[in-house]
Amino acid sequence: MSSLSTEEDSLEYWQDQLGQTFPRYSSPITPGAPNELRQVEMLARILDFELKPYQRYVVRVITEKIPGTDEYRWSSFLLLMPRQVGKTTLTRLILAARCLANSRHRIMLSAQSLKDARQLLLDFANELQDSVIGDTLKVRMAADTTRIEFHNKSRLGTFPPLPEALHGSSNHTVYLDEVFSYSEEQGNLVMGAALPTLQNQTDEGAQLLMSSTQGTLASTFLIQQHEEARKSLDNPESTYGFIEFSADPNIDPNDEESWWWHPGLATGLVRLSTVRTLRDKLSESEFIRTFHNLLTTSEETVVDMVRWKGLADNPVLPNRSQVAIGFEVDADRRRSAVAAAWRDAETGHIWVRIIRSGYGTSWLPQCLAKIRESRPLGIAADKHPQNNVIMLELQTFDTETHAWIDLMTPEMLKTASASFIAKVEDGTIHHVNQAGLNVSIAKAQRRKMGESFVFSHYNECELFAAISAIQMIDAEPPPTDTEIVFFDD
Template identity: 25%
Template sequence: MNHDQPPSLQPRHATARNQERATDGALVARFSELLGKPLIPWQRQVIDVISEIDPSTGTYWYDELVLTVQRQAGKTTITKSYDVRNSLWGPDRKTWYLAQTGKDANDQFRDFVKSWRKSRLRKLAKPPRLSNGSMALEFKNGSQLRPGGATEAAVHGVQGDLINVDEVWSLSKQQAKNLKDGFIPTTTTRLKLTGVRPQIWWTSTEGNASSEYFNDRLDRLRAGDIPDRTAFFDFGIPFDADPEDLETIWRYHPGAGYLFDFDQLAGFRRQFDDDAEGWARAFGNIRDAGSTDRAIDSLLWADTMDEPVTPEHGMRVCFGVGVPLDATHTVIAACIGVGGGLPPLVQIVDDLPGTGESPARLLALQNDYRAPVCIDPRGPSAALADVLANAHDPHTFERVYRLSDMRAADAVTAPQSFVSALEQHNLTHASDRLADEQVCRATKRKSGDAWLWNRSAGDVSALEAMTMAYWGYMHLPEWEADDIQVF
């Protein structure tokens, strides 16, 4: 296969473009260009269909989009440019981007704002609001684009003209029902008020055994139960294909040749290490139907919660690092020996964007607290771990970072040791919003006789950082504590 050219893509299912209807897709594509992210073929295919105009009303034909596509395909790109276009249909429109958690949505919104501020489109809106809880882009016509957490919105209800629900695999049937119950009754009112048909988008990579709403929805759509005003797009390798065959992944991945090359694809596979199911789900869009038992019981997590600690002179400290599969942020945790016969405590120290700021921050923490850093040399943290391991002082040629001597076998047993310590009340943790969100959905993935955090079921970077901090703490060498500064 020629890897110099993008493959000719055949989705598993794609709602056909109705040529008898006009489409607003060209305008959405232009907005995407102005935002610095021109649409690639699969994105334009979806946008042209979902933007079809009903000739009898002059507004959208479709009221729903269901899109399932692999990771690294550019799924969020089409939502952002479409959100902008939708907001400009008229005054006082309400557009929502809902991600798995409020933090995920806020991170995506901040990333969008970076492109927005560089674009000529910025003249169409007031300066973006970036304060947590009130993030929004308010257009000069009175329309608003806002981020939010899908699970939170499902509880409280959300109303608007366009609701983008991302990572739908994480929703229970009840959460999805709550979202629809809050949105759908307002659609007739909004249509009469604005003259534009409201839409709801359900976008996601395939789910796992716990994805009760999305699994059922996809099964019915794939069986041919597709409502007239629902556009359905299903990308991925054939269900009977081998996900370990990179040629197959390349052939059926809509981002191949546009967003990454074949050598990068091989690198993506190495990041998943022995997580074959996670790889098949992320890059083949194949459902992981394996067991997804919750790793930490909610009562155990609540029972082992303690107050955060400011390290003092004489306390032993180790820092741990966690990076998610998409490397969008880096979490740093600390495990602190509080003394007085009490068990050590783990707490989140930082949640940094990307990985670029992490080395400088880790060096500062290491020097301030005379404490080492523990990081998994494999998986999503591998690139950052390599940077830390190979940093040398240009004058003395000594290693810059004090890293815990963690081997591959240690990384496999570390999660089980972390949870066992909680179960035996030999470890406590400080409450943290990100960690508390992740523990609700963190599941186990078998690896031989041990288990690992199931990264394919969602972001577990905070729990990984805590795990690394605890393992490093338990393997600290004898040392003399120096004066310790506060966090």
């Protein structure tokens, strides 16, 4: 740990060093406060990597410590950077430098999935092993984690983005990469699991570090954290640190003169020709998100999200016998969901809401059994492998609930997928504005089936649970008070 002189650590000094690449938002620095910039730069040189001025500034702010203590100034930190700026390299350097500088240090990192986290760590492990310190470390791979073990018994490991993954562990730093991919529910559960593992470090500093490119309207966890981080800038007592590199939202995103705020472009990490290619090949909203690092409020989605959100309302609750139930287990059995749908007797429109969603599948059979006891209209699901596992379990242990469930055929799935989009377009479906269902629909993907398209099971599970319930309602003829009279010729 080292300190810079107050002259080379003032706000004016850093603004002069970074010029137009200075972040749009940044937590303040305490000139001359201890930090880990020197040790990160030392590791970077070992790996034949020279930090750019903006990268030095990021390290300086993130790693600041409270003078006279080992505590980090920022117990939690959110770093928002666009693509093509070396964010991944930078954050890995910070984590590894901490392991090298402190014996028996424990750092855990995660990403969009355990697979992504492992790849991130293994790529870095290869760089370390090819360097002069390569012989001093080992790489361990197990079913649930991959880790680098350093000579001083420090460890840098991975964990899946699940709430139970860190249970019982004690860590000095927990790092979450690309948090734009987390739903609000998932992000809060993972963060809630991570923070207690950091609270045991009374003799050494502890920090929760999150980084990401800006997200979309579906990035509900990042939106939540972004709002909290922005508020922290106005609170001098806050321990939530924040840096955001992004364009002025009022610029013309396609004007090349407005691109040079981008740290990667301004410092030569990315070529102008590469940015031009990105602009030409990406949709405008994706270019704005990934290059300019701005939240895209108009998403290019399968379902018109503006129209969908306009269909939210307060429903009149139906009788249980009029309610259809749908359930879904997602493709990797990570999450499950149960939805309800019913028809409004006056308008003929359909209402849908999520009854329950959660991690894993162990809770699902019992939930379906309890719902069956209330005798709804019926229970439906698509006939895909993960749902079939639940059906086999019910067939063995609960034949009565099993008998209540109807599985959709491929033709029914085609109709249900097309019908859902049509209902949104013509305004004949309504919902109660649940974040989980909104995110699931915003992130929806389709795949081709024959001459039609169907929703993919790699979507969030709330969507399939919903369309399964809706399909069952569609199969029931709408009620009518009209008496049909046949006249003789």
